[in-house]
Amino acid sequence: xxxxxxxxxxxxxxxxxxxxxxxxxxxxxxxxxxxxxxxxxxxxxxxxxxxxxxxxxxxxxxxxxxxxxxxxxxxxxxxxxxxxxxxxxxxxxxxxxxxxxxxxxxxxxxxxxxxxxxxxxxxxxxxxxxxxxxxxxxxxxxxxxxxxxxxxxxxxxxxxxxxxxxxxxxxxxxxxxxxxxxxxxxxxxxxxxxxxxxxxxxxxxxxxxxxxxxxxxxxxxxxxxxxxxxxxxxxxxxxxxxxxxxxxxxxxxxxxxxxxxxxxxxxxxxxxxxxxxxxxxxxxxxxxxxxxxxxxxxxxxxxxxxxxxxxxxxxxxxxxxxxxxxxxxxxxxxxxxxxxxxxxxxxxxxxxxxxxxxxxx
Numbered sequence: 002x003x004x005x006x007x008x009x010x011x012x013x014x015x016x017x018x019x020x021x022x023x024x025x026x027x028x029x030x031x032x033x034x035x036x037x038x039x040x041x042x043x044x045x046x047x048x049x050x051x052x053x054x055x056x057x058x059x060x061x062x063x064x065x066x067x068x069x070x071x072x073x074x075x076x077x078x079x080x081x082x083x084x085x086x087x088x089x090x091x092x093x094x095x096x097x098x099x100x101x102x103x104x105x106x107x108x109x110x111x112x113x114x115x116x117x118x119x120x121x122x123x124x125x126x127x128x129x130x131x132x133x134x135x136x137x138x139x140x141x142x143x144x145x146x147x148x149x150x151x152x153x154x155x156x157x158x159x160x161x162x163x164x165x166x167x168x169x170x171x172x173x174x175x176x177x178x179x180x181x182x183x184x185x186x187x188x189x190x191x192x193x194x195x196x197x198x199x200x201x202x203x204x205x206x207x208x209x210x211x212x213x214x215x216x217x218x219x220x221x222x223x224x225x226x227x228x229x230x231x232x233x234x235x236x237x238x239x240x241x242x243x244x245x246x247x248x249x250x251x252x253x254x255x256x257x258x259x260x261x262x263x264x265x266x267x268x269x270x271x272x273x274x275x276x277x278x279x280x281x282x283x284x285x286x287x288x289x290x291x292x293x294x295x296x297x298x299x300x301x302x303x304x305x306x307x308x309x310x311x312x313x314x315x316x317x318x319x320x321x322x323x324x325x326x327x328x329x330x331x332x333x334x335x336x337x338x339x340x341x342x343x344x345x346x347x348x349x350x351x352x353x354x355x356x357x358x359x360x361x362x
Contacts, residue, residue, distance in 0.1 A: 010050070012043050024050050025057035037081070037158040038073055044080035075119055076112035078155035079104040086154055092242075093220065094287055103147055116152070116161050121172040124148065128175070138180035145172070188315030189307035193299065195362050197307075200298035204278055207264040208291070209312065213360060214261030215239075216316035219309045221255070223286045225265075228273040230257065237262060260361050319360040 012031075015021045020031040020039035029046055031039040049058045083104055090097040110127065111119055124145060131141040149169050155161035194213065198206045208222050221241055231238040237257035257265055268277040276285055291309050299307055 009047060012040065022046060025055075027057060029057075032071065037160055038077070041073060041077035041081040041155075041158070041160055042071075044084045045074070045077045048076075048080050048083070072115040072117065073155070073160050074112065075114055075116045076108050078116050078160055079107050079112070079151060081158055081160065082151050082154045085158075092224070095220070099144075100147065100151070103144060104151065107148065107151065116155060117165065119152065119165065120168050124169050124172050128172075132175070132180045136180075137183045138175045138177070139183065141180055142174045145174075186311065186314060188318055189305070189311040191315070191360055191362060193302075193304040193307055194312070194315075196302040196304045197295065197298045198362070200301040201294060202281060204268075204280070205291070205294045205298075207268065208278055208286070209295070209309070210264035210362065211257075211261050212309065212312045213316050213362065214259060214264065215255050215257065216313050216320065217255055218313060219286075219288055219291050221253075222278065223276070223291070225277045226274055227269050227271065227277065230265075230269065237265075316360060 010022050010024055013021050013023070014034050015028070015030065017030075018034060020034040020036075020043065021028045022031065022043055023029075024046065031042040031046075033039060046058065050056070083101075087097060087100055087104075090100060106127065111123060127148065128141050128145050131144055132138075136144075149166065152161055152169060153166055156163050156166055194209065198209060201209065208219075211217070212219065212222055217239075221239075224241060225239065229240055229242060231240055239255040239257055241253050241255070265277065271277070278286055280286055280290060288309075295309050296306060299305065
């Protein structure tokens, strides 16, 4: 059986030793075959070609087989990042979307400039744009850190000189007073949660109850599958396949007890590998759909405006008050005890003990 033809123009070898790609009947030469630079240029050309509706990028002259010394542009680094790194973030839609947006921003503002000329002043200009849009100081600092990570990928691929990262990191973060600060996040009262529940769908209400009983992040609830729940012991333990601190080598274990067990149990009868919680449309939940459902229900209940992430703070504070910061640390899965203090290395037993003190509705 013949091999199916790839829908994308192929990265090819030219007798000159260069890599090439054929777009619209013309050969585009990319530099020495097999090098990171040639692949980065290939991914950038493909992105432009696909964005233009399969129309080749405009050129000022005929193909030249001697382009090995053409500089690496910012768009080459972002294209390589999209191809090699972005797929690793697909399990986290918010992180994925954030990096896509930042790559688009880099392409729009500096894509055609040599990456060797992308320095602290241009990075500061990007940050100023974020602040001018009304974003908070912490958000602007966080996004600039992610921009540096994109360029760091270029260093790892030997597309960018290491001194670029030294230069970019020389830009100091925004200090208090240089941009607006978000109000400190606080918990939500149990009375407000109780009043809101009748105005939620059965699924959304169960998610709220489960989150209050476990202090999980909303994203951890969205990704729950029956196969992730260890039901071998007396207590159920949720062991998420992906979580926020996995890159630190941390293993997350969330006890599902009491009210959490009652909330989750009815949703455990589907396919072992399918999500426990889906919207009324049969689609996965995300931070926006969950937030909108909760805020609309709170408005209908005529209680204070609150969001799902506040549930985590409410649960964390209750556990901290009952068993201390180490118990809260175990339940929340934080690497540092100082993070628990923000919300109001322990064993699974400590987490189970903490879960027994979670607030109840």
